[in-house]
Amino acid sequence: MIPARKDTAAAIAANRFGLGARPGELEAVARDPQDWLVRQIKGAPPVLAGEGLRPSAETLAKAIELRKQVARERREKKNAGADDDTAQVASALRLPAVYRPVYIDEAYARFAHAIGTAQPFLERLTQFWSNHFAVSIDKIAVLGLAGAMEREAIRPRVTGHFTDLLLAVEKHPTMLLYLDNQASIGPNSKAAGFVGRRGNGRKAGINENLAREILELHTLGVSGGYTQGDVTTFARAISGWSIGGEDSGRKLRRLGVDNGSPGEFHFREIFHEPGAKRLLGKSYGEDGLRQGEAILRDLAMRRETARHVSTKLARHFIADDPPAAVVDRMTHAWLESKAHLPSVYRALIESPESWEQPFGKFKTPADYIYSAHRALGIPLRDKRRSLQAFEALGQRNFMPGSPAGWPDSSADWDGSSGLLKRVAWADAVAQRMGDARNARELAPQLLGDTLSEETAKAIGRAESGSQALTLLLASPEFMRR
Amino acid sequence: MNPTYTRRSFIGTSLFAGASSLMASRLVFAHAPTDARFVFVLLRGALDGLSAVPPVGDPEYPGLRGQIALAKSGEGAVLPLEGPFGLHPALKFLHDSYLAKELAVLHAVASPYRERSHFDAQNVLESGDARPHGSTSGWINRALTALPSGKSREAGVALGANVPLAMRGPAEVASWSPTKITALDDATLARITDLYARDPLLSRRLADALESDAIASEAQAAADAEAGDAAMAMTGVKPATVVERDAQVKRNYNARYAETARAAAGFLKRDDGPRVAMFDTTGWDTHANEGGAQGQLALRLRGLDAAMAALKESLGPVWRSTVVLVATEFGRTAAINGTRGTDHGTGAAAFLLGGAVAGGRVLADWPGLARGNLLDDRDLKPTRDLRTVMKGVLRDHLGVPSAALDGQVFPDSTGARPMDGLIRG
Numbered sequence: 001m002i003p004a005r006k007d008t009a010a011a012i013a014a015n016r017f018g019l020g021a022r023p024g025e026l027e028a029v030a031r032d033p034q035d036w037l038v039r040q041i042k043g044a045p046p047v048l049a050g051e052g053l054r055p056s057a058e059t060l061a062k063a064i065e066l067r068k069q070v071a072r073e074r075r076e077k078k079n080a081g082a083d084d085d086t087a088q089v090a091s092a093l094r095l096p097a098v099y100r101p102v103y104i105d106e107a108y109a110r111f112a113h114a115i116g117t118a119q120p121f122l123e124r125l126t127q128f129w130s131n132h133f134a135v136s137i138d139k140i141a142v143l144g145l146a147g148a149m150e151r152e153a154i155r156p157r158v159t160g161h162f163t164d165l166l167l168a169v170e171k172h173p174t175m176l177l178y179l180d181n182q183a184s185i186g187p188n189s190k191a192a193g194f195v196g197r198r199g200n201g202r203k204a205g206i207n208e209n210l211a212r213e214i215l216e217l218h219t220l221g222v223s224g225g226y227t228q229g230d231v232t233t234f235a236r237a238i239s240g241w242s243i244g245g246e247d248s249g250r251k252l253r254r255l256g257v258d259n260g261s262p263g264e265f266h267f268r269e270i271f272h273e274p275g276a277k278r279l280l281g282k283s284y285g286e287d288g289l290r291q292g293e294a295i296l297r298d299l300a301m302r303r304e305t306a307r308h309v310s311t312k313l314a315r316h317f318i319a320d321d322p323p324a325a326v327v328d329r330m331t332h333a334w335l336e337s338k339a340h341l342p343s344v345y346r347a348l349i350e351s352p353e354s355w356e357q358p359f360g361k362f363k364t365p366a367d368y369i370y371s372a373h374r375a376l377g378i379p380l381r382d383k384r385r386s387l388q389a390f391e392a393l394g395q396r397n398f399m400p401g402s403p404a405g406w407p408d409s410s411a412d413w414d415g416s417s418g419l420l421k422r423v424a425w426a427d428a429v430a431q432r433m434g435d436a437r438n439a440r441e442l443a444p445q446l447l448g449d450t451l452s453e454e455t456a457k458a459i460g461r462a463e464s465g466s467q468a469l470t471l472l473l474a475s476p477e478f479m480r481r
Numbered sequence: 482m483n484p485t486y487t488r489r490s491f492i493g494t495s496l497f498a499g500a501s502s503l504m505a506s507r508l509v510f511a512h513a514p515t516d517a518r519f520v521f522v523l524l525r526g527a528l529d530g531l532s533a534v535p536p537v538g539d540p541e542y543p544g545l546r547g548q549i550a551l552a553k554s555g556e557g558a559v560l561p562l563e564g565p566f567g568l569h570p571a572l573k574f575l576h577d578s579y580l581a582k583e584l585a586v587l588h589a590v591a592s593p594y595r596e597r598s599h600f601d602a603q604n605v606l607e608s609g610d611a612r613p614h615g616s617t618s619g620w621i622n623r624a625l626t627a628l629p630s631g632k633s634r635e636a637g638v639a640l641g642a643n644v645p646l647a648m649r650g651p652a653e654v655a656s657w658s659p660t661k662i663t664a665l666d667d668a669t670l671a672r673i674t675d676l677y678a679r680d681p682l683l684s685r686r687l688a689d690a691l692e693s694d695a696i697a698s699e700a701q702a703a704a705d706a707e708a709g710d711a712a713m714a715m716t717g718v719k720p721a722t723v724v725e726r727d728a729q730v731k732r733n734y735n736a737r738y739a740e741t742a743r744a745a746a747g748f749l750k751r752d753d754g755p756r757v758a759m760f761d762t763t764g765w766d767t768h769a770n771e772g773g774a775q776g777q778l779a780l781r782l783r784g785l786d787a788a789m790a791a792l793k794e795s796l797g798p799v800w801r802s803t804v805v806l807v808a809t810e811f812g813r814t815a816a817i818n819g820t821r822g823t824d825h826g827t828g829a830a831a832f833l834l835g836g837a838v839a840g841g842r843v844l845a846d847w848p849g850l851a852r853g854n855l856l857d858d859r860d861l862k863p864t865r866d867l868r869t870v871m872k873g874v875l876r877d878h879l880g881v882p883s884a885a886l887d888g889q890v891f892p893d894s895t896g897a898r899p900m901d902g903l904i905r906g
Contacts, residue, residue, distance in 0.1 A: 179768075180768045205817075205819025206818065207768055207818050207819055208825075209766075212825065216600075217600075222596075228857060231597075401763050402526070404600045411617075411644075415686070416686040416687065416690035416693065417693070419686045420686075420691070423665065427669060454676060458672060458676045462672070467668075467669050470669055471669075471676060474676065476676070
């Protein structure tokens with residue numbers, strides 16, 4: 001099944017499926033590399049702890065309050081004739097000021113966990129899902145919420161069923177905000193009437209952004225056989241999936257409309273487009289919140305979804321063009337197990353193809369940074385400075401730039417500038433470490449027998465301890481996994 | 482590639498540091514045996530062409546656009562173009578260019594892609610193939626390989642850590658982007674070069690990176706000297722002014738676009754520099770609160786406008802032989818949605834800009850916005866294949882042989898004839 005040499009298999013387990021070996025770790029992995037992986041996906045994942053972490057609802061409630069306050073102040077200033085550009089700019093900067101420290105705390109907690117965890121395969125899976133359900137902080141509205149979505153919706157469900165993961169993510173306020181669903185209003189909903197009558201030219205309507213990306217990116221995949229009509233229908237079904245505490249207007253308040261708890265998911269019944277919906281050949285009766293949930297449950301079980309997500313998983317771990325046999329086995333496991341994710345992961349790690357040819361993929365910048373930290377035990381500095389490497393190497397935390405997430409092929413990362421930055425960063429790290437680590441002893445501990453003769457030789461001939469560390473981190477086998 | 486290079490330092494400082502801003506943008510270059518310059522600006526996320534180039538004279542326009550409709554006259558009015566069209570008021574430089582006959586505006590254009598996925602649409606626009614994921618290389622790269630090679634060197638330079646699909650392919654491109662990391666010493670670098678000797682990919686990448694880095698160092702030094710001289714002439718104080726300018730750049734992401742464009746010009750205007758550049762930016766996916774004369778989209782358009790102005794200014798005399806194509810993956814819905822934004826559509830606007838463009842025109846076979854004229858009852862109907870524009874530019878500006886255009890550069894595209902007369906004769 002897996003390479004006869006346990007040494008090779010251990011190096012593959014720790015590097016291809018994990019986040020890079022820590023010194024001494026390969027010995028333990030080598031006893032049974034597959035079992036080492038399987039044990040990590042059993043049971044509930046650990047809770048991510050860290051200083052400053054708080055529920056997204058708390059942060060978002062603050063943001064909502066701030067927005068109302070800013071609106072109030074602007075109204076007052078406008079009435080007093082003093083609403084100038086400077087005031088506008090100043091108020092626009094207040095949300096980032098609240099969100100940025102939260103973002104730093106979240107990104108740092110995740111970083112510290114990744115470099116210290118004894119379950120690196122589980123962490124790789126967590127970050128895979130976080131990227132599958134990507135939000136990006138270049139939309140300021142989610143700057144203080146992106147980390148919390150991973151912690152609250154994704155992390156606890158990585159070893160459960162895909163259906164639960166999907167439902168948790170699509171109902172998380174961060175995702176609703178990122179893909180604009182919170183204010184999507186069905187044209188025949190109760191709210192549509194009020195909005196239209198206010199006479200400010202605003203028409204109520206749906207926003208199809210979230211519905212489209214669920215179908216295209218999160219479930220069926222772009223060739224999954226849905227139509228523009230399915231997108232629109234689905235958007236109508238999930239109209240009303242919103243966030244509590246947003247001011248829904250004085251008139252609505254007087255009518256006693258429930259405004260939900262601030263910052264939490266809230267089904268705004270008055271935004272919901274009523275009626276049965278027909279999607280992908282199946283009819284869904286009017287059932288409020290449950291109508292959209294039923295659609296998501298069905299999407300999770302479709303063959304197109306199973307294949308699309310299995311392909312992405314296999315591409316992430318094995319190769320840019322993953323072996324068809326592996327994807328077939330994973331798809332089969334998905335459908336057989338009713339999308340039980342550990343069954344899908346097992347199909348992946350029990351495939352012999354997963355253990356062939358080391359160095360199939362160029363590491364992403366994040367994986368490169370994690371593996372260097374795990375290898376050397378680099379002392380951490382303050383939070384902000386510890387995170388600078390991600391930006392410098394081109395993969396800022398929670399900022400893939402689009403709902404498609406970070407790209408996942410070697411060609412997306414192996415550009416020449418990206419390589420030079422890695423080498424330069426490795427050198428800076430090595431200079432900080434100086435003689436505190438011995439590259440000659442470390443190299444076989446990190447890479448097992450995937451350490452090449454050339455690299456071993458270069459390290460042995462280095463003119464200083466720190467230069468030897470640079471060569472180890474810059475070596476072709478450490479750049480890949 | 483020639484392994485001898487002079488390295489001074491990584492560009493750890495000011496000028497280029499803004500490129501990794503919240504609003505992502507990057508630059509990629511390639512060499513070509515021509516004196517003509519071509520810049521491809523890709524607006525990722527789907528620019529709302531009906532706001533960038535609003536058809537204010539179309540009777541359906543105000544009703545469809547509601548709160549985000551732009552006005553024909555008065556405060557925040559559009560800048561007038563021929564026919565029913567105007568330019569968004571944030572696009573002042575583009576409008577000046579139109580009046581100077583250096584801007585041709587294209588409307589109701591589209592790639593052959595007819596679905597509404599950003600990612601597949603960008604893939605089609607960049608690969609040049611009619612189907613998504615039909616090719617792993619890009620049309621620009623393949624066009625360069627089709628040039629009759631008058632010069633020996635076809636290697637390229639890319640600003641930006643990674644290379645976007647449009648520039649990937651058989652013609653070698655490398656990348657360069659700003660970094661705050663301090664320099665490696667040459668002895669360590671030599672050992673790494675040796676270590677990569679048996680790894681063809683890594684050794685090629687490293688050599689390319691070092692060469693680009695050397696060129697960028699020169700460009701940086703020149704730009705700093707220029708800025709310093711100007712500041713000194715005005716105030717007699719050099720460093721503080723430069724520091725202040727950089728601080729402003731950091732505060733204002735529109736200025737970052739402009740700085741990126743200036744960096745591009747630094748490469749493009751060199752006699753031995755690259756001839757082709759690609760500049761891509763994100764942030765155009767305006768599903769909610771898009772805004773009208775002011776607001777989200779206006780802010781981004783202003784950034785684009787400033788970048789184009791900076792490119793012209795920095796290119797100096799080379800602007801005369803420059804063509805910039807600004808395009809996006811598809812347009813947006815004709816009607817405003819429920820969240821004062823627009824959803825994914827089809828027909829889009831595009832711009833051809835530069836001293837070599839036969840401009841001062843709106844090139845559009847306008848289908849109209851009346852309900853029956855919309856595609857799928859929702860989108861501006863495309864009446865021109867964007868590939869006809871790309872082909873016209875490649876043929877008449879860069880000199881790509883016609884024979885290569887229909888197959889090698891744009892597979893199976895015989896029906897899309899190159900547009901004539903886009904380039905000044």
